[in-house]
Amino acid sequence: MDIENLKEIIKLINDSNIRFFEFEEESTKIKISKDSIVEEKTNTVKEIEEVEDEIIKEETIEVIENENVKSENIKEILSPMVGTFYSALSPNDEPLVRVGDRVKKGDVVCIIEAMKVMNEIESDIDGVVKEVLVKNDEMVQYGEKIIRIEEC
Template identity: 35%
Template sequence: MLKVQEIRELIKLVDQSSIDEFVYENEGSKIKMKKTAAATIVSQVSPAAVVQEIAPVVQPVPVTAASAPVHEAAQEATKAEEVKQADTANLHKITSPMVGTFYASPTPEADIYVKAGSKVSKDSIVCIVEAMKLFNEIEAEVNGEIVEVLAKNGQLVEYGQPLFLVKPE
């Protein structure tokens, strides 16, 4: 069975190539990729005939224009991004300690653990990351205030991916 990173690399290669369809079979597993107009769709079939859909990969298409207003808007967006990076430099990032699914609350019916503006202590639970049916409570690591929630409920998160920005006290 291919690892997620290997599948992602295959998606990139297929997306960058001129082929429209790609099929890979190995030890009873089958991966089939088809390009559509806006996305590459990947499905994987395991020996037990379970189909697992992987979200479409949509990559932006660069648009070129020779107009001055577009160039100025791009410069302003770059400046805004630089200001945002400078503002977040003094913030603590709570990162995911593993690959898994981000959950903002202990159950779907329960209130979320924290939101922007919530005060947290270093042992406060801020979310759950579920990996292989194990629900791992993630703590704030610092005393402070949640400035921004960077992950969405139910989103797949990677190891080391920032989940929250916290203004330390």
């Protein structure tokens, strides 16, 4: 596994709700926890030090982003799966939410189609929609930010 792949894994874990991740392939074994990151790898010490430096940078960026979100009471809804984002229940319907709309915990805010199954995505807080980050009929990745809601 090269450094770029490892960086991508770290970014995906940081942007998700996953608390622990473990991966093993040939001579590489990686364990990642939100509280600490451990890597066992049979490569040079220099590569390990580069990865550790990158991990520190990624954690610093995450802390700064989280402080900004907390200070503004903004909650981001993340895509729980890979699929197609739909803002309405059907093509002729109005969007489920628009910027400025009030939502309650449990309200459906969008649909994500995955493998021909329509999955309703619900708000987990009461608040006001501040931003819809994805366009209708656009592909989303697991853990991708799709809607920002200001908690009220």
